[in-house]
Amino acid sequence: MVLILVDKFLDFVVDYSLNRWAIERQVINPESNRYTLRINTYSVIFKQGKSFLILVLGFYSSIWLIGLNPSVLAGAGILAVAVAFLSRNLLEDMLNGILILWTDRYAIGDVIDINGMGGLVENINLFVTSLRNLDGQVIAIPNSRISTVVNHTKDWSRVNFTIKIAWHENIKKSIEIMKKVANKMQSEATWSNKFLEPLEVLGVDEVSHEGILIHVLIKTKPSEHWSIGREFRLRVKEAFDEENITLGIPHHTVSLVNHSKLNTVVKEGVLSYTIPKQDN
Numbered sequence: 001m002v003l004i005l006v007d008k009f010l011d012f013v014v015d016y017s018l019n020r021w022a023i024e025r026q027v028i029n030p031e032s033n034r035y036t037l038r039i040n041t042y043s044v045i046f047k048q049g050k051s052f053l054i055l056v057l058g059f060y061s062s063i064w065l066i067g068l069n070p071s072v073l074a075g076a077g078i079l080a081v082a083v084a085f086l087s088r089n090l091l092e093d094m095l096n097g098i099l100i101l102w103t104d105r106y107a108i109g110d111v112i113d114i115n116g117m118g119g120l121v122e123n124i125n126l127f128v129t130s131l132r133n134l135d136g137q138v139i140a141i142p143n144s145r146i147s148t149v150v151n152h153t154k155d156w157s158r159v160n161f162t163i164k165i166a167w168h169e170n171i172k173k174s175i176e177i178m179k180k181v182a183n184k185m186q187s188e189a190t191w192s193n194k195f196l197e198p199l200e201v202l203g204v205d206e207v208s209h210e211g212i213l214i215h216v217l218i219k220t221k222p223s224e225h226w227s228i229g230r231e232f233r234l235r236v237k238e239a240f241d242e243e244n245i246t247l248g249i250p251h252h253t254v255s256l257v258n259h260s261k262l263n264t265v266v267k268e269g270v271l272s273y274t275i276p277k278q279d280n
Helices: 002-028 034-065 070-086 088-103 171-187 225-242
Strands: 111-114 117-124 128-132 138-142 149-151 157-165 200-208 211-220 263-267 270-274
Touching (some): 034 088, 034 117, 088 117, 117 138, 157 171, 157 225, 171 200, 171 211
Antiparallel strands (some): 111 117, 111 149, 117 128, 128 138, 157 211, 200 211
8 A cells, every 4th residue: 555655656756857847948939849758758758667666666565565585586686687688689678778868869649760671659768669650550660779860750840842843834833832821821721830840941942844833831830741831832833733834754755866877657547657677
């Protein structure tokens, strides 16, 4: 009973301390949601550690109450802990897990890529990070194997949008249409609170036989770039259709060598030809 009360009291202390820390940090950076994600992550880990300590304490208290000699079991317990900590993999997992938490590489609720595998961070402890991908599969990655991390949702996100228009289209007009689409979205209640900055035009990134590539960026709140990006692409396509702006397509020039020897026939607007046989 006493241990249960201690367990509940420590839960309260953990939650209270983390919430107070998050509120103080949020005042410094009110636009960031990092502190909410971090307290959700730290709370799970601290409570797991607390529960382990309570369990060990309860185990040894039970031994003392039934009159067994705890020194023998204590020695065996210390030996087991020593063996566990001497295990190279577990030690590497724990150390890297501490570094991940300390440096805030990611937290529960982030969307990340690790070693070619990506998904939503569903759970993290000192030893394993669990991701859930778009297919609903859970991917468990030992912390010791985590090196390079791509975090898509830390502090803010961005729509990285490119579109290729045809050679004969007006570049400035096309850019103005995209600006109007973004500004209209930003003025709507559904989307306005998801934008952090207006659309940024980087300009023309490529000029090729396929067309002219225009590059724009939209800075959004964390995780909102996917929904904004989908809506923005849809509206740009509709706006281009209304203004009769065509997209770029590859253009190729076909040259016929020694065409005087070709038997060329035009049928129903289709050009066809027969390559003559070579003379022996």
